[in-house]
């Protein structure tokens with residue numbers, strides 16, 4: 608084992624036939640033993656990345672490394688990677704034991720060793736004693752577990768999971784999210800999980816790559832990505848956001864909704880045009896006099912745990928508020944928020960541009 612990233616993509620581009628590239632110059636690193644999620648809308652290239660890690664296809668340009676060794680030409684069966692597919696791809700005519708044992712039989716492992724490993728894998732996914740059950744008679748959640756057992760029995764270094772929970776109903780899906788996360792911790796194997804569901808990604812991952820149109824928009828921990836989205840796409844895709852136009856007056860001072868506010872953001876040019884993000888749950892309703900921002904309540908919905916209140920400020924910006932307190936439609940009220948709740952972005956900035964901008968700022972002697 609080394610300290611190398613277990614997987615590294617270096618300027619990988621993928622094109623199918625003569626179509627436009629579906630992955631564009633993508634570079635990233637995957638560290639050993641963590642739970643990674645590739646998150647993005649349909650068609651953004653998530654499955655294409657998984658297929659290239661699994662070895663089912665090769666990049667059109669660029670390199671893929673496993674533990675520091677280039678693996679572009681290494682066939683799938685020689686990679687220490689197993690995939691759990693969306694439809695599980697189980698063999699309906701084989702029982703649970705034989706489904707899990709399949710890969711080991713291909714490797715010509717001895718019968719007693721196979722029996723021991725299958726038993727262990729089934730125990731890991733809470734299916735001990737299900738060896739002789741038919742796949743047909745199993746629930747969606749149980750099939751899911753068989754598919755996972757079939758992957759872990761091969762003791763791979765990486766497990767790839769391509770939207771494995773999408774066929775399950777909401778309750779079961781939430782249960783399986785906990786189970787999968789727990790399983791990854793116990794096994795210590797690197798998991799790379801694909802989903803288009805942002806809540807699922809936030810709940811499960813150590814690291815998230817947010818993809819859009821064949822590019823990685825942002826990578827980071829769930830809190831990094833939720834609290835510090837680099838651009839509008841990420842802010843919009845991850846949770847609900849209020850995004851309003853503003854101006855960065857100076858470091859730690861931003862103007863929006865016709866008023867100036869203290870904030871914690873820096874590294875912009877004076878009077879730079881920016882976009883300001885505040886999450887609906889970070890806004891608190893109060894009286895007009897006590898609010899930092901004055902708004903008029905336009906509509907309100909009861910959502911069970913909170914009210915979803917839609918307001919407009921004097922500059923015409925729309926503000927969505929999640930509040931346990933009820934408002935009255937038509938009332939003039941105030942909104943309060945902490946300086947930390949304000950997050951400032953440059954319109955359309957990429958993660959790379961974001962990193963460069965802050966680096967240049969620090970180099971210019973602004974380090975705190």
Ligand SMILES: Nc1ncnc2c1ncn2[C@@H]1O[C@H](COP(=O)(O)OP(=O)(O)OP(=O)(O)O)[C@@H](O)[C@H]1O
Pocket residue numbers: 623624626629647648649650651652653654655656803
């Ligand atoms: N074998 C193929 N031949 C041609 N185009 C393909 C092929 N596989 C995928 N594509 C195209 O590549 C793009 C990315 O597809 P990919 O399956 O990687 O996206 P995804 O993010 O996993 O989407 P989804 O969430 O819908 O599965 C899509 O536009 C898709 O139509």
